[in-house]
Amino acid sequence: MxxxxxxxxxxxxxxxxxxxxxxxxxxxxxxxxxxxxxxxxxxxxxxxxxxxxxxxxxxxxxxxxxxxxxxxxxxxxxxxxxxxxxxxxxxxxxxxxxxxxxxxxxxxxxxxxxxxxxxxxxxxxxxxxxxLVLAEPEIETYRWIGKNCDEIFSNLMPKFSPEMTEWEVQSQITQAFVERGIEPVLVLVFGEESAQLYRHNLPRSVKVGSKLFVSVCVRKKGLILSSTRSVLFTRNETWIKQHRDNCYVEAIALANSRPGKKLNEVFEEIKKAYASVNRPHEWFLHHQGGLAGYNAREVVANEKTDYTLRSGNVVAWNPTITGTKSEDTFLILEDGLECLSYPETSEWPGVELQVGSITLRRPDIVLLRGGG
Known part of the structure; x- marks a missing residue:
């Protein structure tokens, strides 16, 4: 083949x-x-x-x-x-x-x-x-990367603690990928403070605090997969709701990521989704993602990107609301989507979102250490 x-x-x-x-x-x-x-x-x-x-x-x-x-x-x-x-x-x-x-x-x-x-x-x-359109050997590579990425997140994230520094989290995540022969091109660590300050937080020598999310871009055989996972160390209903609102914005992007749809059309739906969760201006603060492949983002979607999506494209949407983020890498199929970085076998708890007739399962924010 x-x-x-x-x-x-x-x-x-x-x-x-x-x-x-x-x-x-x-x-x-x-x-x-x-x-x-x-x-x-x-x-x-x-x-x-x-x-x-x-x-x-x-x-x-x-x-x-x-x-x-x-x-x-x-x-x-x-x-x-x-x-x-x-x-x-x-x-x-x-x-x-x-x-x-x-x-x-x-x-x-x-x-x-x-x-x-x-x-x-x-x-x-x-x-x-x-x-931009992948062949079967590339799709198989992507599935392998995604499975390993999901396992690393599911195994490591529950072991982190509020007293760890962002550097310590970055170190353990990076080591886990390298041990599996995967290149961590980018490892962003967002603790309680940095999640409020920066959209791209390069890890620092500060403690994580009450909440944490980690975003990675990892590479194997040239292909780059993006994914984000989030945890809480202290129960906070406001953050749980915001995370799920953030997942909803991503779900809208995904539901519109189908063959024949233009990237700028998907982008307009993303803007409407932010407004529907009462966050109409958050899209100003960060790009929303787009096509992935041999770069973390081959094409970043905006109002002018008229690329027409095709079966075999890979998309990675990454909507953010200040303090939260939802992101995974998906393969576009003729009749739907395949999540490469959050497979059906994942042990990470999910939240199901209904968008029209489509049900999408997205990784939930996980409460650690039984905080209540």
Whole structure:
């Protein structure tokens, strides 16, 4: 299945080259490299946007361009055997520049790229559009990430305490993901104080206090999944109601996330949902999410995003009301949604919300330590 999916992807890229009246395509960005190889990491530092290993299509040939430092790792650890057998390696000495090896393949040819390097035509936006609909191997990866993310939240969050610092919470969450071979691209920790102050709280050396929610963006094989879970250490009916109102706003977004619907139309429904829970201005304070995939948000929805949703898209909506947040990652199907990060087997307690004829189960805010 993977080999056929890869061949189909190469066929799509060759058509792009033809449509752009070019003869070669160089892919260097980490998101695009992971997409075309079904998950290979062409980077070394986790925050890289452009990697040190490159993917080249020239006429009927497909190459991996890599220096001698990365060759063995890419071939043995990053590429599946099915894909490794479909490409040729062009290795060069680390002290050489990319152009030193690339020119022998493309000099005199019309070159496309996702960086604009070497006077090439930048087609990064077109590649992004191709990334947005996932193939079955990618969906299976997402399901695996989501299952593990849910298990980590369900196992760890009940063990936290009000006396812990945000740093300590971040440390334990990060360790749990790393132990499972998942890269925590982002771990935000919101204690009692910070949840009121910031929409993006980078953890600090302050105690969590009476309430806590944790938001993560985690990556495997290039795909990034987002999820948030919330707990209370002291029962507070106001926070419980607000959390459920927040879940309702997300549920409205999800109920409208179906093939044929435009992102800006979903965004307008989100704004109405905030008003329906008497929080009409909260959407001003933070973006509401949108399409996910090889970036935490491939497309952030707003009034102008007219992308039409399709089966195979992944969405991650993240509505917030000051102090609370509701967020998970969903696969859009022809006839509904599949929650990737809150599976039906989850042990995390849920709250059911009715939106028209649709019932959506969202993770509830959990009261810990029997507070009453």
């Amino acid at each position: 993977l080999r056929e999916a890869f061949r189909e992807r190469i066929k799509t890229l060759k058509k792009l080259i033809e449509d752009e009246h070019a003869e070669a395509l160089l892919i260097s960005r980490c998101d695009n490299f992971a997409w075309v190889t079904f998950g290979a990491r062409n980077y070394v530092t986790i925050n890289s946007e452009v990697g040190s290993v490159h993917f080249l299509i020239v006429e009927d040939f497909v190459y991996i361009l890599t220096d001698n430092i990365e060759r063995k790792r890419i071939e043995q650890e990053e590429l599946s055997e099915d894909i490794a057998n479909e490409v040729e390696f062009a290795e060069y000495m680390w002290s050489k520049g990319l152009w030193d090896v690339l020119k022998s393949f493309v000099q005199g040819k019309r070159l496309l790229s996702d960086t604009g390097w070497f006077d090439s035509r930048n087609v990064s936006d077109k590649l992004k559009q191709l990334r």
